[in-house]
Each structure stands twice: as structure tokens, then as C-alpha cells.
Amino acid sequence: MQQAISLAKEAAVKGDVPVGALVVHDSGNVVGRGANLREQDNDPTAHAEIVAIRNAAKKLGNYRLDDLTMVVTLEPCGMCAGAIAQSRIKRLVLVHLMKSTAQLDLSGIYFGIQELSINQR
Numbered sequence: 001m002q003q004a005i006s007l008a009k010e011a012a013v014k015g016d017v018p019v020g021a022l023v024v025h026d027s028g029n030v031v032g033r034g035a036n037l038r039e040q041d042n043d044p045t046a047h048a049e050i051v052a053i054r055n056a057a058k059k060l061g062n063y064r065l066d067d068l069t070m071v072v073t074l075e076p077c078g079m080c081a082g083a084i085a086q087s088r089i090k091r092l093v094l095v096h097l098m099k100s101t102a103q104l105d106l107s108g109i110y111f112g113i114q115e116l117s118i119n120q121r
């Protein structure tokens, strides 16, 4: 969770909306990391979730991310929800940042956790 928040902070420092995402194995190993890179890369698809999915798929050599969990600091948009479904990620953990992200000051954030089981067979 802290890693996802750190990625969100990195995005904010670089002028992007602060969103961070991780793809995590049940063992706790992080296999994919992503920060929102839309402004930095001038890429409208470079949401943190997409970046993390691409990173994990490349690292694992497989687009099927079965049995993995995504941890993300913002509820996924429609594009990211579709990518999460297509990648077959089984669980989504939302880390809700309670402080306004518009302030770009995440030093005193509070967060809650919500887990969703998805892509069940």
C-alpha cells in the first residue's frame, strides 16, 4: 500500500494527478508498478493502472495476470477497468486517499482499503 502511495506522490511531483498502482502476487512480490504518466509522457492512456499492467505483463512475459492483485490509489476509470478485466487480474484493492488530491499535498493522507474480487471463473 505504501508503495502505491509513493507512486502517487511521484506522479504529483511530476505534475500528474497523483495515482499509483501495483500488481502484486499473493506472496507479496510486486510484479508491476505504475504511476500516472499522462502529462509526463503526453499519453492519454498512461494511467497508473495501465502502466502497472504493462510493466507486469512485460516482466512476466504474459498478458494473462491470473491470480494477481492490483492495488490502486483511485477507483479505476472505464478504460482501466477494461484493461484490468482483459488482463484477468483477480482482485482489486482500492486505497482511498481521503485528502483532496487537488491539493497535491499527500503528506498527511488518510486511507481506507476496499477489496473487490473480480474476474472470478
Ligand SMILES: [Zn+2]
Pocket: 047, 048, 049, 076, 077, 078, 079, 080, 081
Ligand atoms: Zn484509468
